[in-house]
């Protein structure tokens with residue numbers, strides 16, 4: 634099985650870039666399934682049904698979220714029409730009750746989880762390790778991929794060490810900066826952060842002048858950048874006999890000078 638995973642899709646520019654690039658990436662890498670983190674698609678915070686439908690039409694099969702999952706309240710009521718969303722399992726009791734999504738891919742049961750970290754995040758989520766253990770105890774799957782949405786590299790590394798023998802891939806998201814530490818250990822693929830699909834000339838997707846203004850004056854109104862986006866992602870190969878990861882490859886496409 635080959636999985637294409639795209640990092641946090643950030644603002645309109647990121648959505649447009651993902652919609653434009655996904656068919657090309659799928660032609661080049663021939664994945665069996667394409668997963669993207671969409672937590673920042675709607676103006677930097679959250680998801681909408683309209684954006685979900687655009688991303689699905691472009692070829693994204695499953696969409697994970699993150700700490701901004703509740704930012705667009707209306708989306709909470711669209712969940713029955715957006716069945717390929719994976720909500721963070723430990724975000725709290727108001728999340729739609731879908732802590733794991735299982736899909737049949739090439740005859741294999743693929744389970745996808747979205748778990749939030751707790752270190753340096755702006756909220757107290759349920760313990761990510763305890764929640765993950767509970768879910769793993771109750772699911773039956775051949776291949777398990779976890780989008781671990783967290784800030785601290787140490788927390789991501791500890792989480793990977795804890796679960797690497799039990800799952801197939803642990804992909805860090807949230808920081809919007811792709812790390813160069815991808816590896817496979819004990820048949821589990823890992824990267825601290827997949828990076829973002831969002832405006833390249835920006836502060837993590839935010840207009841750089843507005844972000845500097847916020848840092849200096851304290852006035853905050855979050856202005857999304859509309860500059861051209863880079864695409865960050867991964868290709869993960871899983872052995873069809875052992876159901877264990879054998880390779881993880883980073884993708885990073887930066888916009889050209891004329892984009």
Ligand SMILES: [Fe+2]
Nearest residue numbers: 699700701807
């Ligand atoms: Fe996030």
Ligand SMILES: [Fe+2]
Nearest residue numbers: 641672673807
């Ligand atoms: Fe994000």
